[in-house]
Amino acid sequence: MDFDTVIHGGTIATPHETWVGDIGITAGRITAMADKIAGGVRRIDAAGRIVVPGGIEAHAHIAQESSAGLMSADDYYTGSVSAAFGGNSSFIPFAAQHRGQSVDDVVATYDGRAAPNSVLDYSYHLIISDPTPSVLEEELPRAFARGITSFKVFMTYDLMNLGDKGMLDILTVARKHGALTMVHAENNDMVKWMNARLAEAGLTAPKYHAISRPGIAEAEAINRAISLATLVGAGLFIVHVSTPEGAELVARARAAGLPIHSETCPQYLAFTRDDLDRPGMEGAKYISSPPLRDAATQDVLWRHARTGTFDSVSSDHAPYRFDETGKFVKGPTPPYPAIANGMPGIAARLPYLFSEGVVAGRITLQQFVALSSANAARVFGVTHKGAILPGYDADIAIWDAEETRVVTAKDQHDAMDYTPFEGMRLTGWPVHVMNRGDTIVEGGELKADRGRGRFIARAPYAVPPSAPVVPEMDPATNFGAMIRP
Numbered sequence: 280m281d282f283d284t285v286i287h288g289g290t291i292a293t294p295h296e297t298w299v300g301d302i303g304i305t306a307g308r309i310t311a312m313a314d315k316i317a318g319g320v321r322r323i324d325a326a327g328r329i330v331v332p333g334g335i336e337a338h339a340h341i342a343q344e345s346s347a348g349l350m351s352a353d354d355y356y357t358g359s360v361s362a363a364f365g366g367n368s369s370f371i372p373f374a375a376q377h378r379g380q381s382v383d384d385v386v387a388t389y390d391g392r393a394a395p396n397s398v399l400d401y402s403y404h405l406i407i408s409d410p411t412p413s414v415l416e417e418e419l420p421r422a423f424a425r426g427i428t429s430f431k432v433f434m435t436y437d438l439m440n441l442g443d444k445g446m447l448d449i450l451t452v453a454r455k456h457g458a459l460t461m462v463h464a465e466n467n468d469m470v471k472w473m474n475a476r477l478a479e480a481g482l483t484a485p486k487y488h489a490i491s492r493p494g495i496a497e498a499e500a501i502n503r504a505i506s507l508a509t510l511v512g513a514g515l516f517i518v519h520v521s522t523p524e525g526a527e528l529v530a531r532a533r534a535a536g537l538p539i540h541s542e543t544c545p546q547y548l549a550f551t552r553d554d555l556d557r558p559g560m561e562g563a564k565y566i567s568s569p570p571l572r573d574a575a576t577q578d579v580l581w582r583h584a585r586t587g588t589f590d591s592v593s594s595d596h597a598p599y600r601f602d603e604t605g606k607f608v609k610g611p612t613p614p615y616p617a618i619a620n621g622m623p624g625i626a627a628r629l630p631y632l633f634s635e636g637v638v639a640g641r642i643t644l645q646q647f648v649a650l651s652s653a654n655a656a657r658v659f660g661v662t663h664k665g666a667i668l669p670g671y672d673a674d675i676a677i678w679d680a681e682e683t684r685v686v687t688a689k690d691q692h693d694a695m696d697y698t699p700f701e702g703m704r705l706t707g708w709p710v711h712v713m714n715r716g717d718t719i720v721e722g723g724e725l726k727a728d729r730g731r732g733r734f735i736a737r738a739p740y741a742v743p744p745s746a747p748v749v750p751e752m753d754p755a756t757n758f759g760a761m762i763r764p
Contacts, residue, residue, distance in 0.1 A: 280311065282319040284716060289325025289677060291667055293332075294649040302330065304673040307715035312669060323711065325677050331648050332665050333368025333674035333712060334629050335655040337404075338518060338542065338593035340621065341372035342392040346408070346438040349608055349619055352598040352694040355396035356729050358625065361596075361693035362399060363719045363727070365626035366651075366709030368674035369399050369664055369735065373431060375406040378438065382407075382418035386427065390734075397732035398725070399714055400674075402661070404461060405430035407449060408439045415452050423456045426736025428660050431461040431518065434500045435568075440467050446507050454513040457739025459540075459659065461516040464500035464525070465492060465569060474616055483614030485562030489552035489570040491615070497569050498524035505532050505539055510749055514538035514742050516658065519595050521547045521569040523579040530588040538742050540658050542591045543580050545631045546571065546622055550699065563606045563618045564699055567597065581641045590654040594628040597621020598695050626691040627700045633678065634705035660738035673716035676709045684708055692725075 282303040290299050291312075303311035303319065340351050341358035353361065355372075362370050374389040376382055382405065393401050405422060407414065407430050419430070432449060433439035441449065446462075453460045473491045477483065482490075501517055505528060508515035520526050520543050532539040552571045555562040565571060583589055599605030599619035609617040624631075629651055636642040642650070656665025664674050684690070686700040712720040719727040750756075 280305070282310065282316070284321045284323060284673070285316050285319030286323045286325050286330060286675065286677070287316065289328050289330035291330045292644050292648050293667060294645050294653045297644060302667065302675070304716045307673055307717070309667060309669050309671050309673050312667070323677070328710070329644070329678040329680050330667070331676055331678065332652040332667055333676045333714065334366045334651045335661060335665055336362050336367045336370035336594060336596070336625055336628065337591055337655040337659060338544070339370055339372045339596040339625055340598070341596070342389070343373055343375050344377070345619070346377060346436060349599065349605075352600050352605060353596070354694070355393045355401070356398070357692070357694040358596070359397040359399040359401070359732060360725060361626045361691055363712050363725070364690070364692045366629040366676045366678070366712060367399065367625070368676065368712055368714040368719065369401065369661070371402045371404055371659060373406050374403040376408055378409040380409065382414055382422055386422055386425070393732070394734070395730045398719060398727040398729060399732045400735050401732050402735040402737055403427050407432055408441070410441065410445055410449050415448060419452055419458070420456050423458050423739070428457060428737045428739050429459045429461060429516070431463065433463045434504065435463060435465040435467040435470055437467070443503070443507060446504070447511060450508055450513040450515070451511045454511060454742065457741060459514050459516055459740040460508070461518050462504045463519070464497060464504045464517055466496040466499045469493065469496040469499070478614070485560065485566055485615050485618065486552070486556040488566050488615040489555050489572075492568060492570050494522040494524060494572065497522050498528065501525045501528050505537065508539070509537060509747070510752065512742060512746065512748055512752060514540070514740055516540040516542075518542055519544050519547070519569060520580075520589070521572055521576070523576055526580060526583040526588050530583065530586075533588065536745060536747050538746050540590045541588060542593045543584065543589050544593055544595045545624055545628050546595070546699065547580055548577050548635065549631060549703075551577070554699075560612060564601060564697055565622065566615065566618050566620055567595070567622045568620050584636070584650060585642050585646060589650065590658050592628065592632050592650045594624040595621070596623055596625035598623040598693060600695060601697050622699050623691065623693060623695045624699065626693065627686060627698060630705045630708055631700065631703070633707035638680070638706045660740060661735060662738050673713055675713045677711040678707055679710050680707045682706070682708045682710070
Protein backbone atom coordinates (compact mmCIF):
# COMPACT_ATOMS: atom_id res chain seq x y z
CA MET A 280 0.00 0.00 0.00
CA ASP A 281 1.16 3.51 -0.76
CA PHE A 282 0.31 6.30 1.65
CA ASP A 283 -0.41 9.98 1.32
CA THR A 284 1.50 10.60 4.55
CA VAL A 285 3.66 8.55 6.90
CA ILE A 286 4.44 9.84 10.39
CA HIS A 287 7.51 7.94 11.48
CA GLY A 288 9.57 7.44 14.59
CA GLY A 289 7.27 9.13 17.07
CA THR A 290 6.18 8.02 20.52
CA ILE A 291 2.52 7.20 19.95
CA ALA A 292 0.32 7.67 23.03
CA THR A 293 -3.19 6.37 23.70
CA PRO A 294 -5.24 6.36 26.93
CA HIS A 295 -3.70 2.99 27.77
CA GLU A 296 -0.14 2.71 26.44
CA THR A 297 2.73 4.27 24.51
CA TRP A 298 5.08 2.86 21.90
CA VAL A 299 7.45 4.05 19.21
CA GLY A 300 6.20 3.41 15.70
CA ASP A 301 4.89 4.70 12.39
CA ILE A 302 1.44 5.74 11.16
CA GLY A 303 0.28 5.49 7.55
CA ILE A 304 -2.43 7.86 6.32
CA THR A 305 -4.51 7.52 3.15
CA ALA A 306 -7.43 9.73 2.05
CA GLY A 307 -7.67 11.38 5.46
CA ARG A 308 -7.83 8.14 7.46
CA ILE A 309 -5.30 6.13 9.43
CA THR A 310 -4.77 3.02 7.34
CA ALA A 311 -1.73 1.36 8.88
CA MET A 312 0.35 1.25 12.05
CA ALA A 313 3.63 -0.62 12.46
CA ASP A 314 7.13 -0.44 13.84
CA LYS A 315 8.32 0.72 10.43
CA ILE A 316 6.33 1.85 7.39
CA ALA A 317 8.03 2.59 4.10
CA GLY A 318 6.91 5.01 1.43
CA GLY A 319 4.50 7.88 1.72
CA VAL A 320 4.12 10.84 -0.60
CA ARG A 321 4.99 12.90 2.48
CA ARG A 322 7.06 11.66 5.39
CA ILE A 323 6.89 13.49 8.72
CA ASP A 324 9.75 12.84 11.10
CA ALA A 325 8.34 12.62 14.64
CA ALA A 326 11.47 11.16 16.28
CA GLY A 327 11.83 12.43 19.83
CA ARG A 328 8.27 13.76 19.82
CA ILE A 329 4.91 12.56 21.12
CA VAL A 330 2.09 11.67 18.73
CA VAL A 331 -1.42 11.86 20.18
CA PRO A 332 -4.99 12.15 18.90
CA GLY A 333 -5.81 15.76 18.10
CA GLY A 334 -7.62 17.47 20.91
CA ILE A 335 -11.43 17.60 20.88
CA GLU A 336 -12.50 20.85 22.51
CA ALA A 337 -15.95 20.02 23.84
CA HIS A 338 -16.87 23.24 25.64
CA ALA A 339 -16.50 26.56 23.82
CA HIS A 340 -18.65 29.59 23.06
CA ILE A 341 -17.97 30.61 19.46
CA ALA A 342 -19.99 33.22 17.52
CA GLN A 343 -22.61 32.93 20.25
CA GLU A 344 -24.89 35.56 21.74
CA SER A 345 -25.33 35.56 25.49
CA SER A 346 -28.81 35.72 26.99
CA ALA A 347 -28.25 39.48 27.26
CA GLY A 348 -27.48 39.68 23.53
CA LEU A 349 -23.69 40.15 23.76
CA MET A 350 -21.81 38.39 20.95
CA SER A 351 -18.61 36.54 21.82
CA ALA A 352 -15.44 37.92 20.23
CA ASP A 353 -14.44 34.83 18.26
CA ASP A 354 -16.20 33.69 15.12
CA TYR A 355 -15.76 30.22 13.67
CA TYR A 356 -12.62 31.28 11.82
CA THR A 357 -10.66 32.84 14.68
CA GLY A 358 -12.08 30.33 17.16
CA SER A 359 -11.08 27.30 15.09
CA VAL A 360 -7.65 28.76 14.27
CA SER A 361 -7.00 29.40 17.95
CA ALA A 362 -8.13 25.88 18.80
CA ALA A 363 -5.78 24.43 16.16
CA PHE A 364 -2.76 26.31 17.49
CA GLY A 365 -3.60 24.80 20.87
CA GLY A 366 -3.37 21.23 19.58
CA ASN A 367 -7.04 20.62 18.76
CA SER A 368 -8.21 19.04 15.52
CA SER A 369 -11.98 19.39 16.08
CA PHE A 370 -14.35 21.16 18.43
CA ILE A 371 -17.96 21.22 19.63
CA PRO A 372 -19.09 24.77 20.47
CA PHE A 373 -22.57 25.69 21.66
CA ALA A 374 -25.51 26.76 19.52
CA ALA A 375 -27.75 28.77 21.82
CA GLN A 376 -31.54 28.86 21.72
CA HIS A 377 -32.87 31.93 23.50
CA ARG A 378 -36.48 32.31 24.55
CA GLY A 379 -38.87 32.56 21.64
CA GLN A 380 -36.47 30.95 19.14
CA SER A 381 -37.04 27.65 17.38
CA VAL A 382 -34.33 25.02 17.45
CA ASP A 383 -34.60 24.69 13.67
CA ASP A 384 -33.74 28.37 13.22
CA VAL A 385 -30.88 28.15 15.73
CA VAL A 386 -29.28 25.24 13.88
CA ALA A 387 -29.64 27.02 10.55
CA THR A 388 -28.05 30.16 12.01
CA TYR A 389 -25.03 28.31 13.35
CA ASP A 390 -24.62 26.36 10.12
CA GLY A 391 -24.32 29.74 8.42
CA ARG A 392 -21.70 30.84 10.92
CA ALA A 393 -19.62 27.66 10.98
CA ALA A 394 -19.58 26.16 7.48
CA PRO A 395 -17.98 29.10 5.61
CA ASN A 396 -15.39 29.77 8.31
CA SER A 397 -14.13 26.84 10.37
CA VAL A 398 -10.70 25.40 9.57
CA LEU A 399 -11.49 22.41 11.81
CA ASP A 400 -14.24 19.81 11.84
CA TYR A 401 -17.04 20.88 14.15
CA SER A 402 -20.32 19.93 15.72
CA TYR A 403 -22.64 21.71 18.15
CA HIS A 404 -24.10 21.25 21.57
CA LEU A 405 -27.45 23.00 21.64
CA ILE A 406 -28.34 25.31 24.53
CA ILE A 407 -32.03 25.02 25.39
CA SER A 408 -33.71 27.81 27.36
CA ASP A 409 -37.27 27.55 26.02
CA PRO A 410 -38.47 23.91 26.00
CA THR A 411 -41.91 24.47 24.51
CA PRO A 412 -44.01 21.46 23.46
CA SER A 413 -42.88 22.02 19.87
CA VAL A 414 -39.22 22.05 20.94
CA LEU A 415 -39.58 18.90 23.03
CA GLU A 416 -41.75 16.88 20.66
CA GLU A 417 -40.56 17.97 17.21
CA GLU A 418 -37.56 20.28 17.02
CA LEU A 419 -35.14 18.55 19.38
CA PRO A 420 -35.81 15.12 17.83
CA ARG A 421 -35.01 16.63 14.40
CA ALA A 422 -31.71 17.96 15.72
CA PHE A 423 -30.88 14.61 17.31
CA ALA A 424 -31.61 12.82 14.04
CA ARG A 425 -29.13 15.10 12.30
CA GLY A 426 -26.40 14.07 14.73
CA ILE A 427 -26.56 16.93 17.24
CA THR A 428 -26.91 14.55 20.16
CA SER A 429 -26.16 16.74 23.16
CA PHE A 430 -27.53 19.94 24.63
CA LYS A 431 -26.97 22.13 27.65
CA VAL A 432 -29.44 23.51 30.16
CA PHE A 433 -29.02 25.91 33.06
CA MET A 434 -30.04 25.82 36.70
CA THR A 435 -29.11 29.50 37.13
CA TYR A 436 -29.65 32.84 35.35
CA ASP A 437 -33.28 34.00 35.17
CA LEU A 438 -33.34 34.04 31.36
CA MET A 439 -31.96 30.48 31.11
CA ASN A 440 -33.05 28.58 34.22
CA LEU A 441 -35.57 25.82 33.44
CA GLY A 442 -36.59 24.88 36.98
CA ASP A 443 -36.83 21.29 38.22
CA LYS A 444 -39.95 20.41 36.23
CA GLY A 445 -38.40 21.75 33.04
CA MET A 446 -35.28 19.71 33.77
CA LEU A 447 -37.34 16.53 34.21
CA ASP A 448 -39.21 17.12 30.95
CA ILE A 449 -36.07 17.69 28.94
CA LEU A 450 -34.11 14.85 30.55
CA THR A 451 -36.97 12.55 29.61
CA VAL A 452 -36.82 13.66 25.97
CA ALA A 453 -33.06 13.15 25.94
CA ARG A 454 -33.34 9.63 27.28
CA LYS A 455 -36.07 8.69 24.81
CA HIS A 456 -34.15 9.93 21.77
CA GLY A 457 -30.56 9.03 22.70
CA ALA A 458 -29.17 12.45 23.63
CA LEU A 459 -26.98 13.62 26.49
CA THR A 460 -28.04 16.53 28.69
CA MET A 461 -25.30 18.87 29.89
CA VAL A 462 -25.99 21.12 32.86
CA HIS A 463 -24.62 24.31 34.38
CA ALA A 464 -25.35 23.53 38.01
CA GLU A 465 -25.64 26.41 40.47
CA ASN A 466 -28.55 27.19 42.78
CA ASN A 467 -30.17 30.26 41.22
CA ASP A 468 -31.90 31.54 44.36
CA MET A 469 -28.76 31.22 46.47
CA VAL A 470 -26.82 33.29 43.92
CA LYS A 471 -29.56 35.93 43.62
CA TRP A 472 -29.82 36.19 47.41
CA MET A 473 -26.05 36.64 47.74
CA ASN A 474 -26.02 39.26 44.96
CA ALA A 475 -28.73 41.25 46.74
CA ARG A 476 -26.92 41.14 50.09
CA LEU A 477 -23.63 42.24 48.55
CA ALA A 478 -25.31 45.05 46.62
CA GLU A 479 -27.00 46.32 49.79
CA ALA A 480 -23.58 46.47 51.44
CA GLY A 481 -22.05 48.28 48.46
CA LEU A 482 -19.69 45.38 47.73
CA THR A 483 -19.64 45.34 43.93
CA ALA A 484 -15.96 45.21 42.91
CA PRO A 485 -14.84 42.24 40.76
CA LYS A 486 -13.44 40.37 43.77
CA TYR A 487 -16.95 39.97 45.20
CA HIS A 488 -18.02 37.86 42.24
CA ALA A 489 -16.35 34.87 43.92
CA ILE A 490 -18.27 35.51 47.14
CA SER A 491 -21.57 35.85 45.31
CA ARG A 492 -21.52 32.28 43.98
CA PRO A 493 -20.55 30.13 47.00
CA GLY A 494 -19.36 26.59 46.57
CA ILE A 495 -22.44 25.24 48.33
CA ALA A 496 -24.59 26.69 45.53
CA GLU A 497 -22.76 24.48 43.05
CA ALA A 498 -22.80 21.40 45.28
CA GLU A 499 -26.53 21.68 45.99
CA ALA A 500 -27.36 22.04 42.31
CA ILE A 501 -25.11 19.15 41.27
CA ASN A 502 -26.79 16.93 43.85
CA ARG A 503 -30.22 18.01 42.60
CA ALA A 504 -29.28 17.55 38.94
CA ILE A 505 -28.00 14.03 39.59
CA SER A 506 -31.22 13.23 41.47
CA LEU A 507 -33.41 14.53 38.65
CA ALA A 508 -31.50 12.56 36.03
CA THR A 509 -31.59 9.43 38.17
CA LEU A 510 -35.37 9.65 38.62
CA VAL A 511 -35.98 9.46 34.85
CA GLY A 512 -33.00 7.19 34.09
CA ALA A 513 -31.15 9.71 31.93
CA GLY A 514 -27.47 10.37 31.38
CA LEU A 515 -26.05 13.69 32.57
CA PHE A 516 -22.87 15.68 31.89
CA ILE A 517 -22.02 18.29 34.54
CA VAL A 518 -19.95 21.10 33.07
CA HIS A 519 -17.15 23.13 34.72
CA VAL A 520 -17.12 21.47 38.14
CA SER A 521 -15.24 23.87 40.42
CA THR A 522 -15.62 22.58 43.99
CA PRO A 523 -14.39 19.58 45.99
CA GLU A 524 -17.95 18.89 47.11
CA GLY A 525 -19.27 18.91 43.55
CA ALA A 526 -16.50 16.63 42.33
CA GLU A 527 -17.12 14.22 45.20
CA LEU A 528 -20.82 14.03 44.34
CA VAL A 529 -19.92 13.11 40.77
CA ALA A 530 -17.39 10.52 41.93
CA ARG A 531 -19.93 8.96 44.26
CA ALA A 532 -22.58 8.79 41.53
CA ARG A 533 -20.14 7.18 39.09
CA ALA A 534 -19.08 4.65 41.71
CA ALA A 535 -22.76 3.73 42.11
CA GLY A 536 -22.97 2.99 38.38
CA LEU A 537 -25.00 6.03 37.40
CA PRO A 538 -24.42 7.46 33.89
CA ILE A 539 -22.97 10.74 35.21
CA HIS A 540 -20.17 12.52 33.35
CA SER A 541 -18.29 15.70 34.16
CA GLU A 542 -15.48 18.08 33.36
CA THR A 543 -13.41 20.75 34.98
CA CYS A 544 -11.54 23.59 33.26
CA PRO A 545 -7.96 24.92 33.27
CA GLN A 546 -8.98 28.16 34.96
CA TYR A 547 -10.05 26.28 38.08
CA LEU A 548 -6.65 24.57 38.14
CA ALA A 549 -4.56 27.63 37.28
CA PHE A 550 -6.11 30.61 39.07
CA THR A 551 -7.75 31.48 42.39
CA ARG A 552 -10.19 34.08 43.66
CA ASP A 553 -7.15 36.24 44.52
CA ASP A 554 -6.89 36.97 40.79
CA LEU A 555 -10.26 38.73 40.99
CA ASP A 556 -8.64 41.21 43.40
CA ARG A 557 -6.05 42.51 40.93
CA PRO A 558 -5.60 46.31 40.78
CA GLY A 559 -8.28 48.49 39.24
CA MET A 560 -10.61 46.52 36.99
CA GLU A 561 -8.01 43.89 36.07
CA GLY A 562 -9.95 41.39 38.15
CA ALA A 563 -12.73 41.54 35.53
CA LYS A 564 -10.53 39.41 33.27
CA TYR A 565 -11.01 36.53 35.70
CA ILE A 566 -14.79 36.67 36.13
CA SER A 567 -16.40 33.41 35.10
CA SER A 568 -19.18 31.27 36.51
CA PRO A 569 -18.81 29.22 38.58
CA PRO A 570 -16.12 31.49 40.03
CA LEU A 571 -12.50 30.76 40.77
CA ARG A 572 -11.95 29.10 44.15
CA ASP A 573 -8.72 28.59 46.17
CA ALA A 574 -5.43 26.67 46.11
CA ALA A 575 -6.74 23.82 48.27
CA THR A 576 -9.56 23.29 45.78
CA GLN A 577 -7.05 23.12 42.93
CA ASP A 578 -5.27 20.21 44.61
CA VAL A 579 -8.57 18.33 44.98
CA LEU A 580 -9.59 18.97 41.37
CA TRP A 581 -6.23 17.65 40.11
CA ARG A 582 -6.80 14.51 42.17
CA HIS A 583 -10.20 14.00 40.59
CA ALA A 584 -8.70 14.53 37.13
CA ARG A 585 -6.16 11.83 37.94
CA THR A 586 -8.63 9.33 39.39
CA GLY A 587 -11.25 9.51 36.65
CA THR A 588 -14.01 11.69 38.08
CA PHE A 589 -13.66 14.05 35.11
CA ASP A 590 -14.12 12.82 31.58
CA SER A 591 -12.42 15.89 30.20
CA VAL A 592 -10.68 19.15 30.99
CA SER A 593 -12.35 21.68 28.67
CA SER A 594 -11.62 25.35 28.13
CA ASP A 595 -15.11 26.87 28.49
CA HIS A 596 -13.69 29.43 26.06
CA ALA A 597 -15.93 32.49 26.51
CA PRO A 598 -14.11 35.35 24.76
CA TYR A 599 -15.20 38.84 25.75
CA ARG A 600 -12.65 41.55 25.08
CA PHE A 601 -11.33 43.81 27.85
CA ASP A 602 -13.14 46.84 26.40
CA GLU A 603 -16.56 48.34 25.77
CA THR A 604 -17.46 45.56 23.31
CA GLY A 605 -16.93 42.86 25.92
CA LYS A 606 -16.25 42.99 29.64
CA PHE A 607 -17.29 46.65 29.90
CA VAL A 608 -20.35 46.77 27.68
CA LYS A 609 -22.22 48.26 30.69
CA GLY A 610 -19.60 50.96 31.35
CA PRO A 611 -15.94 51.30 32.42
CA THR A 612 -16.43 50.45 36.11
CA PRO A 613 -19.58 48.34 36.32
CA PRO A 614 -20.59 46.30 39.38
CA TYR A 615 -19.47 42.70 39.05
CA PRO A 616 -22.92 41.33 38.00
CA ALA A 617 -22.82 43.63 34.95
CA ILE A 618 -19.38 42.49 33.77
CA ALA A 619 -19.46 40.04 30.85
CA ASN A 620 -18.97 36.58 32.26
CA GLY A 621 -16.26 34.24 30.96
CA MET A 622 -12.60 33.82 30.07
CA PRO A 623 -10.76 32.87 26.87
CA GLY A 624 -8.59 29.77 26.83
CA ILE A 625 -9.16 27.54 23.80
CA ALA A 626 -5.50 27.73 22.70
CA ALA A 627 -4.07 27.46 26.22
CA ARG A 628 -6.14 24.47 27.39
CA LEU A 629 -3.89 21.66 26.22
CA PRO A 630 -0.47 23.32 26.67
CA TYR A 631 -1.49 24.14 30.24
CA LEU A 632 -2.83 20.62 30.87
CA PHE A 633 0.33 19.06 29.41
CA SER A 634 2.76 21.30 31.26
CA GLU A 635 1.07 21.44 34.66
CA GLY A 636 -0.37 17.94 34.39
CA VAL A 637 2.04 15.63 32.56
CA VAL A 638 5.33 17.51 33.00
CA ALA A 639 4.55 18.38 36.62
CA GLY A 640 3.65 14.75 37.37
CA ARG A 641 0.02 15.35 38.34
CA ILE A 642 -1.36 13.13 35.55
CA THR A 643 0.18 10.60 33.17
CA LEU A 644 0.58 11.03 29.43
CA GLN A 645 -2.13 8.41 28.95
CA GLN A 646 -4.49 10.39 31.18
CA PHE A 647 -3.70 13.51 29.15
CA VAL A 648 -4.87 11.71 25.99
CA ALA A 649 -8.08 10.64 27.72
CA LEU A 650 -8.83 14.08 29.16
CA SER A 651 -7.95 15.98 25.99
CA SER A 652 -9.61 13.87 23.32
CA ALA A 653 -10.49 10.21 23.77
CA ASN A 654 -13.14 10.60 26.46
CA ALA A 655 -14.88 13.48 24.68
CA ALA A 656 -15.09 11.35 21.54
CA ARG A 657 -16.60 8.47 23.49
CA VAL A 658 -19.07 10.45 25.58
CA PHE A 659 -20.27 12.77 22.81
CA GLY A 660 -20.53 10.17 20.05
CA VAL A 661 -17.63 11.26 17.84
CA THR A 662 -17.14 7.73 16.59
CA HIS A 663 -14.32 8.29 14.10
CA LYS A 664 -12.05 10.62 16.09
CA GLY A 665 -10.21 10.64 19.39
CA ALA A 666 -8.07 7.54 18.74
CA ILE A 667 -5.01 6.55 16.78
CA LEU A 668 -6.32 3.38 15.18
CA PRO A 669 -6.78 2.12 11.61
CA GLY A 670 -10.05 3.40 10.18
CA TYR A 671 -10.16 6.54 12.30
CA ASP A 672 -9.76 10.05 10.95
CA ALA A 673 -6.13 11.14 10.85
CA ASP A 674 -6.73 13.81 13.48
CA ILE A 675 -3.29 13.93 15.02
CA ALA A 676 -1.18 16.33 17.07
CA ILE A 677 2.59 16.01 17.34
CA TRP A 678 3.99 17.48 20.54
CA ASP A 679 7.47 18.60 21.50
CA ALA A 680 7.47 17.61 25.15
CA GLU A 681 10.56 19.69 25.96
CA GLU A 682 9.78 22.98 24.25
CA THR A 683 9.19 25.77 26.75
CA ARG A 684 7.36 28.97 25.87
CA VAL A 685 5.99 31.97 27.70
CA VAL A 686 2.28 32.50 26.94
CA THR A 687 1.33 35.74 25.21
CA ALA A 688 -2.00 37.03 23.93
CA LYS A 689 -0.61 37.25 20.40
CA ASP A 690 0.24 33.55 20.36
CA GLN A 691 -3.39 32.61 21.11
CA HIS A 692 -4.40 33.51 17.52
CA ASP A 693 -7.91 34.46 18.65
CA ALA A 694 -9.86 37.71 18.44
CA MET A 695 -9.10 38.64 22.04
CA ASP A 696 -6.98 41.44 23.47
CA TYR A 697 -5.83 39.45 26.50
CA THR A 698 -5.25 35.95 27.82
CA PRO A 699 -5.50 35.14 31.54
CA PHE A 700 -2.49 32.87 31.02
CA GLU A 701 -0.25 35.82 29.99
CA GLY A 702 3.35 35.38 31.15
CA MET A 703 2.89 31.75 32.25
CA ARG A 704 5.89 29.58 31.39
CA LEU A 705 4.73 26.22 30.00
CA THR A 706 6.66 23.18 28.84
CA GLY A 707 5.32 20.97 26.05
CA TRP A 708 3.74 22.39 22.88
CA PRO A 709 1.91 21.05 19.81
CA VAL A 710 4.16 21.68 16.80
CA HIS A 711 2.14 19.92 14.08
CA VAL A 712 -1.65 19.53 14.02
CA MET A 713 -3.59 17.50 11.44
CA ASN A 714 -7.31 17.19 10.69
CA ARG A 715 -8.35 14.33 8.38
CA GLY A 716 -4.73 14.01 7.24
CA ASP A 717 -4.44 17.68 6.24
CA THR A 718 -1.85 19.78 8.02
CA ILE A 719 -3.58 22.64 9.81
CA VAL A 720 -0.70 24.06 11.85
CA GLU A 721 2.99 23.39 11.32
CA GLY A 722 6.06 25.25 12.53
CA GLY A 723 3.98 28.01 14.10
CA GLU A 724 2.12 28.76 10.85
CA LEU A 725 -1.47 28.21 9.77
CA LYS A 726 -1.64 25.92 6.72
CA ALA A 727 -5.42 25.57 6.36
CA ASP A 728 -8.02 27.46 4.35
CA ARG A 729 -11.07 29.11 5.86
CA GLY A 730 -14.15 26.88 5.59
CA ARG A 731 -12.40 23.54 5.03
CA GLY A 732 -13.90 22.06 8.23
CA ARG A 733 -16.81 19.63 8.03
CA PHE A 734 -19.82 19.16 10.26
CA ILE A 735 -19.57 16.09 12.51
CA ALA A 736 -22.79 14.09 12.83
CA ARG A 737 -22.49 12.36 16.19
CA ALA A 738 -23.85 9.03 17.37
CA PRO A 739 -26.68 8.77 19.90
CA TYR A 740 -25.96 8.56 23.60
CA ALA A 741 -27.06 5.32 25.28
CA VAL A 742 -27.63 4.82 29.00
CA PRO A 743 -25.86 1.57 29.99
CA PRO A 744 -28.34 -1.27 30.66
CA SER A 745 -26.62 -1.84 33.99
CA ALA A 746 -27.39 1.69 35.27
CA PRO A 747 -29.39 1.65 38.52
CA VAL A 748 -33.11 2.37 38.27
CA VAL A 749 -35.23 4.19 40.86
CA PRO A 750 -37.66 1.52 42.22
CA GLU A 751 -40.73 3.64 41.53
CA MET A 752 -39.71 3.95 37.87
CA ASP A 753 -38.60 0.36 37.33
CA PRO A 754 -40.30 -0.91 34.14
CA ALA A 755 -40.31 -4.39 35.68
CA THR A 756 -43.09 -3.24 38.01
CA ASN A 757 -46.66 -2.57 36.93
CA PHE A 758 -46.52 1.03 38.13
CA GLY A 759 -43.13 1.75 36.61
CA ALA A 760 -44.19 0.31 33.28
CA MET A 761 -47.13 2.71 33.18
CA ILE A 762 -45.28 5.94 33.91
CA ARG A 763 -41.65 5.40 32.89
CA PRO A 764 -40.88 7.73 29.97
